Amino acid sequence: MQQILDQKKDHPYRWVILIVSAVILALTMGQLVNGLSVYVVPLEQAEGWRRGEISLINTSGLIGIAFGSLIMGFATEKYGIRPITLMGIASAGLATLLASRASELWQLYALFFLAGVFGGGALSAPLTALVGNWFSRGAGLAIGLLSAGQALGQGAVPFGGAFLIEAMGWRNAMAIQGLITLLALLPLWLLLREAPMPPEQQALSDETPSGLPNTLITAWLSIAVVFCCTCMAVPLMHLMPLIQGQGFGAPAAGSVLLTMLLVAIAGRVAFGKIADTIGAIPSYLLASAWQTVLVFGFVFLGSLQGFYIYAAIYGFGYAGVMTTLLVTARNITAPARRTSSMGVILAFAFLGHGLGGWQGGLFFDLTGDYTWTFANAAIAGVVNLAIVSALWIAVKRKPKPKLAAA
Numbered sequence: 001m002q003q004i005l006d007q008k009k010d011h012p013y014r015w016v017i018l019i020v021s022a023v024i025l026a027l028t029m030g031q032l033v034n035g036l037s038v039y040v041v042p043l044e045q046a047e048g049w050r051r052g053e054i055s056l057i058n059t060s061g062l063i064g065i066a067f068g069s070l071i072m073g074f075a076t077e078k079y080g081i082r083p084i085t086l087m088g089i090a091s092a093g094l095a096t097l098l099a100s101r102a103s104e105l106w107q108l109y110a111l112f113f114l115a116g117v118f119g120g121g122a123l124s125a126p127l128t129a130l131v132g133n134w135f136s137r138g139a140g141l142a143i144g145l146l147s148a149g150q151a152l153g154q155g156a157v158p159f160g161g162a163f164l165i166e167a168m169g170w171r172n173a174m175a176i177q178g179l180i181t182l183l184a185l186l187p188l189w190l191l192l193r194e195a196p197m198p199p200e201q202q203a204l205s206d207e208t209p210s211g212l213p214n215t216l217i218t219a220w221l222s223i224a225v226v227f228c229c230t231c232m233a234v235p236l237m238h239l240m241p242l243i244q245g246q247g248f249g250a251p252a253a254g255s256v257l258l259t260m261l262l263v264a265i266a267g268r269v270a271f272g273k274i275a276d277t278i279g280a281i282p283s284y285l286l287a288s289a290w291q292t293v294l295v296f297g298f299v300f301l302g303s304l305q306g307f308y309i310y311a312a313i314y315g316f317g318y319a320g321v322m323t324t325l326l327v328t329a330r331n332i333t334a335p336a337r338r339t340s341s342m343g344v345i346l347a348f349a350f351l352g353h354g355l356g357g358w359q360g361g362l363f364f365d366l367t368g369d370y371t372w373t374f375a376n377a378a379i380a381g382v383v384n385l386a387i388v389s390a391l392w393i394a395v396k397r398k399p400k401p402k403l404a405a406a
Helices: 002-009 013-033 035-047 051-079 081-099 105-118 124-134 139-189 214-244 250-278 280-300 304-332 335-367 371-397
Strands: none
Touching: 013 035, 013 051, 013 081, 013 105, 013 124, 013 139, 035 051, 035 139, 035 214, 035 250, 051 081, 051 105, 051 124, 051 214, 051 335, 081 105, 081 124, 081 139, 124 139, 124 304, 124 335, 139 250, 139 304, 214 250, 214 280, 214 304, 214 335, 214 371, 250 280, 250 304, 280 304, 280 371, 304 335, 335 371
8 A cells, every 4th residue: 555655646746636626625615615704794785684594595505515525525436536526616606606696595595505515515525535645745734735725715705705796796796706616617627637546556445544443533523523613614704794893894804804814824734734743633633722712802803903913813723723634534534435534524514614604693693793603613612622632542542553554
């Protein structure tokens, strides 16, 4: 098995795979994970819907990604990366186009759910596993760069959306974003390739590096990420409305979110390197602690300058959470089950994202401010830290099997 990895490690095409995958995730996941944040206030004003109801649109998409990830990880192992990712790009773009013409809430719920199942679900776990398979050494840094691309999209898509909405209204803005997804990403899809494998070695190992059952590790991480991503989703979905509630316009609020996610690019790359240096689980704990300690502080800010500074500090550490989660999943699950395990773990991660975004809108509607929204995020972060710490202890205590491959 080491022969497989050694042959791949210096293949120059791995950088093409990384760049293409990063761009695809930037545009699609930037729209589906938190791109709707810029539409919260415009939809409230134009359609008269409550923020809890609007937040459920985003939650529907994230639940869709969760279900899609469960299916598409296994489907990719069976059918290969190219047909699954083609479906993902086409579904994300077309669903966004159709959503721009929706007149009822249920239509937006349905379309974003479908975009999640057949779009985001077909892209996130398969592309992450693909990059992990192309990089035998420095996988942490590679996955950090991949998630940095997604972070850029999660900042740039809402930021650009704010200007589009102001110029042409929410419907035309959403339609433009759907067209950009299709026109930009379908040509890039042609460059995707499976990782090379020599003919004498046709099977990856079914054993995990720790010797713990793969199903146990997958379930353990899946439970943890529900709480991790409940915490993470709150600033991504509700930081812009929180800032707008202080009297600042959408472009200003969007620029704060963009600042946070631009800093997050550096954070994701840095934590990928940290994971390669100190280990995946310790780096995951470090990033999760950073996020948990700082997330509640947003509610105490009142100046735009304060939001910029705090968002940058928070963004660097929060960014490491997704990188280190993916590196942890890559490093401690069985290589032969890597794509399906990532699919299951990311399914629960997106359920957590959906829960965090929805509860944020709900508690705002109930209380009239965002105090409990961000407090609940911090509580969820503490639970995640406890679960991951227990996993780290279990992995360290379990005797390692003698394996031919990582």
